[in-house]
Amino acid sequence: MFSQELDQSILSAAESNSIFFPYSCRTGRCSSCKCKLISGETSLVTDELGLSKEEKEEGWILSCVRNATTDITIDIENLGDIEIPKSNTHPCKISKINNLTFDVLQVFLRFPPNINFKFIPGQYVDIIGPDRLKRSYSIANNFQNNLIELHIKKVSNGAFSDYWFNKAKVDDLLRIYGPRGTFFVRDKLEKKIIFLATGTGIAPILSMIGGSKIDLYDPKKDISIFWGARTNEDLYMHKLQQLDKFNFIPVLSKPNSSWRGVKGYVQDALLSNQHNLDDAVVYACGSDAMIKSAEKLLIENGLKSNNFYSDAFLPSSSI
Numbered sequence: 001m002f003s004q005e006l007d008q009s010i011l012s013a014a015e016s017n018s019i020f021f022p023y024s025c026r027t028g029r030c031s032s033c034k035c036k037l038i039s040g041e042t043s044l045v046t047d048e049l050g051l052s053k054e055e056k057e058e059g060w061i062l063s064c065v066r067n068a069t070t071d072i073t074i075d076i077e078n079l080g081d082i083e084i085p086k087s088n089t090h091p092c093k094i095s096k097i098n099n100l101t102f103d104v105l106q107v108f109l110r111f112p113p114n115i116n117f118k119f120i121p122g123q124y125v126d127i128i129g130p131d132r133l134k135r136s137y138s139i140a141n142n143f144q145n146n147l148i149e150l151h152i153k154k155v156s157n158g159a160f161s162d163y164w165f166n167k168a169k170v171d172d173l174l175r176i177y178g179p180r181g182t183f184f185v186r187d188k189l190e191k192k193i194i195f196l197a198t199g200t201g202i203a204p205i206l207s208m209i210g211g212s213k214i215d216l217y218d219p220k221k222d223i224s225i226f227w228g229a230r231t232n233e234d235l236y237m238h239k240l241q242q243l244d245k246f247n248f249i250p251v252l253s254k255p256n257s258s259w260r261g262v263k264g265y266v267q268d269a270l271l272s273n274q275h276n277l278d279d280a281v282v283y284a285c286g287s288d289a290m291i292k293s294a295e296k297l298l299i300e301n302g303l304k305s306n307n308f309y310s311d312a313f314l315p316s317s318s319i
Contacts, residue, residue, distance in 0.1 A: 009063065010063040010072075021033055021076050022182040024124075029050050029314050031062065036058075036059055038072075038073040038074060039073045044065065082120075087179060090177075094172045106151055109127075109147065117179075121212050124137060124139060124178065124181050124311070125148070130163055190281045194280055198228040198285075200286075203285075209245075224249065229251070229252055249269060291312040295308050
């Protein structure tokens with residue numbers, strides 16, 4: 001039980017009372033903070049674009065854009081037993097920039113020696129750059145040597161993309177706000193863990209498999225990683241050696257004639273490979289379209305609805 005101020009969302013009110021719910025975008029665009037309204041009344045602050053018409057009819061709401069107007073009861077995951085680091089703003093400098101593909105950069109950012117930055121593998125940060133531009137990027141490593149790693153996709157006509165790909169240089173001063181989000185591995189009894197990614201959605205998964213407090217290298221765990229992309233050139237797996245320690249399946253939707261791997265969409269490839277989902281937990285990261293399609297398809301095929309965790313990459317214009 002917790003109280004809410006008049007101008008607070010349900011999500012913010014919970015946080016003010018040291019109760020932590022899942023979230024990601026905080027703008028009603030994704031569905032990470034989705035919860036079932038059991039009783040009471042709420043008002044809508046902004047459109048719940050992250051919910052389908054069917055979900056709304058079934059009583060689902062998004063806690064980030066809803067205010068309680070009466071006493072309410074909701075059904076939602078409580079992360080209170082997980083110590084979530086507090087978000088803060090810190091200075092940082094570019095330490096290194098590498099090209100992973102023609103339109104994906106690997107960027108390493110370093111903090112001043114006195115900054116003790118903490119995060120849970122899978123979380124993201126907001127990067128604040130020139131002209132106060134701000135964009136969100138998932139952390140791809142485990143904070144070794146006071147560095148965080150980002151995988152940055154080039155966006156056509158993107159203001160921050162223009163900076164990253166044409167102007168950014170080593171020792172540029174930026175700011176980081178974070179960590180943010182609740183996309184991280186839960187300690188669940190299920191033995192089968194499936195990671196699902198498209199594009200640079202592989203970044204937080206790399207962080208998870210390298211730094212989760214849950215032992216993903218336990219031989220009793222059945223771990224699979226499905227990584228989807230369009231063309232052969234979009235996969236930079238040869239530069240990510242951590243992946244070959246697991247059941248790793250790259251999937252291409254528009255491969256060239258030399259591709260001998262799995263073709264199609266990544267969620268369909270998962271279903272073709274994994275025939276029993278009732279004992280699985282899925283962590284999905286990538287495009288919003290993939291997230292929505294995968295959640296619906298996998299639940300229809302036996303995955304428990306509370307065993308699907310996601311972080312959708314949304315266009316910057318809608319964040």
